Amino acid sequence: MSLRQWQSEYCPMTEIKKVSVLGLGRMGSALAAALANEGHEVTVWNRSPKALPNTRSVATPQEAYKEADVVVTCLSTYDVQQPLLSENIKKLVNLTSGTPEQARATAKWAQDNGVEYVDGVIMAVPQQIGTKQARILFSGSQDHQVLQAFGEPVYLGEDAGLAALYDLALLGIMWATFGGYLQALALVGMARISPQQFTPLATDWLATVNTFLPEMGEETHHRDYETDVSALDINVAGLRLLAEAAKEQGLDTTVPQALHDLFQRAQERGHGAHSIASVIEVIR
Ligand SMILES: NC(=O)c1ccc[n+]([C@@H]2O[C@H](COP(=O)([O-])OP(=O)(O)OC[C@H]3O[C@@H](n4cnc5c(N)ncnc54)[C@H](OP(=O)(O)O)[C@@H]3O)[C@@H](O)[C@H]2O)c1
Incomplete structure (x- = not known):
């Protein structure tokens, strides 16, 4: 029974x-x-x-x-x-x-x-x-x-x-994460670093990234993007480096380039000194 x-x-x-x-x-x-x-x-x-x-x-x-x-x-x-x-x-x-x-x-x-x-x-x-x-x-x-x-x-x-x-909002987070992870595996793979070597650091890093989300959400809610943590300018520069590094290795650049272009549009709207959360102003 x-x-x-x-x-x-x-x-x-x-x-x-x-x-x-x-x-x-x-x-x-x-x-x-x-x-x-x-x-x-x-x-x-x-x-x-x-x-x-x-x-x-x-x-x-x-x-x-x-x-x-x-x-x-x-x-x-x-x-x-x-x-x-x-x-x-x-x-x-x-x-x-x-x-x-x-x-x-x-x-x-x-x-x-x-x-x-x-x-x-x-x-x-x-x-x-x-x-x-x-x-x-x-x-x-x-x-x-x-x-x-x-x-x-x-x-x-x-x-x-x-x-x-x-469903779609949560899956969007998952797909973006998978896209970033696969890009990372391809990049480190060019230096013969295996997924087994790299993935423990990736999962640890994701746990750290997780801790940023609640504050980021608050910033978007109050539309207050003042930051003493990390400005959008430095992140646009970092994404440019990621896209260049992928290009140097002959890899596809769609994922870093798309994020770079999106973040850069927020920068052009005057959010360069603001936090990454300010990118939502462009998405909205
Ligand atoms: N798989 C997952 O991990 C997962 C997770 C969350 C949500 N879902 C959702 O669950 C739903 C089903 O996913 P699945 O993974 O089970 O997909 P799937 O294995 O591809 O099965 C699709 C089903 O739809 C039927 N179907 C397709 N075209 C049809 C048609 N023209 N007329 C009648 N029946 C038709 C198929 O019948 P036949 O067998 O005859 O082809 C089969 O029963 C999707 O909406 C998916 O997004 C899936």
């Missing part, structure tokens, strides 16, 4: 749900498996037929909607998902990635069609689903019973677009 089945039998507040999952890609398969593992009755649909242990496969989305308390969607994009939606869905938990406006439009469609709507984003990889490391940010309806099977749900508010907004 699974923990979920035990809870359902002995704690009447916890129900086993009939849940249908649309999309059995890398993430959808992990979600369906986590739901089945929690004891929910899981029905699955995928474009290319796939079987998943402890779930029932159906041939069409409409069959998946029949009798389902909740429908979870995890498809590649909203363009793929949109034509599959139906007013026969009772409650939609949308875990397909999109923009805040796409989420809001789907919430409006749900409201117009009497469908309860939860918009969620998954801040984890499939291998982490069902563990505490998987943070599921959600907005719209506050009901998170199904999301609990996937990890730690964090409610952001009634605006259904908030989950997608946080």
Whole structure:
């Protein structure tokens, strides 16, 4: 007997749900498996037929909607998902990635069609689903019973677009970090320094960089960029050196050059003696 089945039998507040999952890609398969593992009755649909242990496969989305308390969607994009939606869905938990406006439009469609709507984003990889490391940010309806099977749900508010907004903002930090890390590996690699040699210093440095963020955030909030730490001028010069060093080694310069150009525009607007946080004035 699974923990979920035990809870359902002995704690009447916890129900086993009939849940249908649309999309059995890398993430959808992990979600369906986590739901089945929690004891929910899981029905699955995928474009290319796939079987998943402890779930029932159906041939069409409409069959998946029949009798389902909740429908979870995890498809590649909203363009793929949109034509599959139906007013026969009772409650939609949308875990397909999109923009805040796409989420809001789907919430409006749900409201117009009497469908309860939860918009969620998954801040984890499939291998982490069902563990505490998987943070599921959600907005719209506050009901998170199904999301609990996937990890730690964090409610952001009634605006259904908030989950997608946080998702893209957080992923943007990740992608920028990955871009910087790969640029660094390529650069030190030209001197035959291996990733294994370099990465411990990189992760230590990121821990230091982390400590700068709260103050930087405060500066952008108050639009007060006075600094006795590090002026934008010196950072523009540093980025120029990084781009030149990459060029000297015959490497691609897109990442340092893009940052250099952005920071330089803030410098040209008179922020040279200000902190790096002043770059937000150009971004805004
Ligand atoms: N993987 C991750 O680490 C991760 C993390 C967070 C969020 N997500 C989000 O989760 C969603 C799914 O990602 P994934 O990694 O599972 O992607 P994936 O492995 O590429 O799976 C994509 C899914 O979409 C389906 N699909 C694609 N085009 C379709 C079409 N025209 N009609 C019907 N179904 C179609 C695929 O069906 P077929 O099997 O038939 O191709 C498959 O079920 C994305 O929005 C992604 O951003 C993923």
